[in-house]
Amino acid sequence: MASGRMGGPSAPPVRRDPYEVLCVSNDSSDQDIKAAYRKLALKYHPDKNASDPEASELFKEVAYSYSILSDPEKRRQYDAAGFEAFESEGIDMEIDLSSLGPVNTMFAALFSKLGVPIKTTISATVLEEALSGTVTVKPLPIGTSVTEKVDKQSAHFFGVTINDQQAQAGIVVRVTSAIQSKFKLLYFEQEANGGYDLALQEDSEKIGKVTSAAMYFLHFQVYRMDSVVNTLAMARDPEAAFFKRLEGLQPCEVSELKPGTHIFAVYGDNFFKSATYTIEALCAKSYEDTTEKLKEIESKILAKRDALRQFEIEYRKALTLFQEVTNKYNQEKQSVDELLKQRDNILSSFTIHRSVTNSSGDANSSCKTPDEDIRFGSPNGSLDVKNKLNKKKWFNLNLNRSDRKG
Structure with a gap:
């Protein structure tokens, strides 16, 4: 159950070891870490230190440290690589609605309405009254x-008393809202001084x-x-x-309760209005088959x-490996396409060159002129050519004579 102020998901400028901030050792249990956080969160909560900006910063640092150590995966990452494990991602922090002004509360409500998950924490007033x-x-x-x-940011407390048989069978406490109000179901453990310390929370x-x-x-x-574990990674x-x-x-x-009275509470988690709910406590004896299936x-x-x-x-x-093979496939395909393109260009250039040569009447062309056909078409080719030349000469002479007469 991490706590934070609006707009505070980023780490403090100077980051201290989360274990040092919460005054716990690196082999502390989850319960020890949670207890240390609650103690410090109440000590530095903005509601109690409105005129002390240093307390506000300490509260953020405590919340930031707890957001790491309360999450098994984030704690494992920090133990392995320190803060470098979170360089590329933010750390989820919860918002205490009681510490927000009307404008920030309105924006938080708007984002929630648009589907942006806004995690909220319990007001310090409720926790102090319980303690x-x-x-x-x-x-x-x-x-x-x-x-x-x-009411919003308020809580109703209920005492559920169970006997030996009910404790042995197990119990279920559930809360529903037909109008889909937002709320939290809380379980408190009784302290020696008669107060109640928050032990479990379900949104x-x-x-x-x-809901x-x-x-x-x-x-x-x-x-x-x-559902919020590794949301940023996803x-x-x-x-x-x-x-x-x-x-x-x-x-x-907590997985079992002893005979006696146990304290539960419903906390109003709506932004502006009260939450309507129905709470009930059931003995799991009648759900024996269901519990075995759950197990x-x-x-x-x-x-x-x-x-x-x-x-x-x-x-x-x-x-x-697939990406490497796919990259190689694309490279080889591009290489083959380029080679075939170069081959087509060479063939195209060769074909165009031959066509131009033929039309220019190159002496090396395989096409023959009509005179060449006459010269080389038959054995008597030279005689035929001579006769035709004589006729041409005679025809030209006649033309010349006619011109002269004219």
Whole structure:
């Protein structure tokens, strides 16, 4: 659950080690990192430090660090290559709507309406009231449902009490909105001082004609699908959308509940108006077959995810080889086309040269004049030529004489 201000997805100018910022070690558990973040986020939250610009910058740094360490893939990349792993991409950060002015809230709502995913976080006021234990908790018996309307950036708290049998069977808590309101379903753990600390959070998603969010506590590792994992990588490489799709399956921090009362809350996540919702808590005993199928299918998905990681390596190698072969094919095709073009030009030039030579009466031409046919056409060719020359001479003489008489 990362937090941020509007327009703050970029890293701080001077970047410190995220582990140092959150005051945790590089082998800290996800739960330790989350607890450290919550503590520092509340300490430096803009709502509490409106007149302290330094606190605002520290809040951004804390949020930026948590956005890396809270994501298993980003944490792995950072551990392997440091900040260089993120040089070509931004880090997703969430927006605290309670810290935005009316104009920024309006723009955020507009982008959300246009389909641009806007991640939001819970206001510091709600978290502080929960930690102090000053919130009002309404009972939500197992098997019942409650329909309410919660104001924006506010929360309704519910207590779900379960016995040994229900705890052993597991429970499901779900929230739906028939008018497609945006909300968050929250689960709080009780602190020694009587307050409540946020442990789990699920954002509502549009499913058919409703928006919905649910939490499952089934005595085996339950996973949730984080659709924003590697979103930027997918945008740069559409093929990554397939290979990274299953990377969004992340284990929930809490997989079972003990007998007793557990605190859930519905948080209004709309930009301008309240959220109408229905919340209900169910015992998973009546869904025993369904839970077994869920356990089986998630096991298959995890196996498929591991297989896809290996297949992606093989695919990338094959794709690189294919591109090399394709480039060579194009080069060879271009080379063959060029050679054939040169050959056609040479043949064309040769043909045009012969035609011009014939029409100019070259002595070396194979075509013969009529006199040459007469000279070489028969054995008596020389006699025939002599007779014709005499006739021509006689004809010319007559013409000359006639001219003279005239």
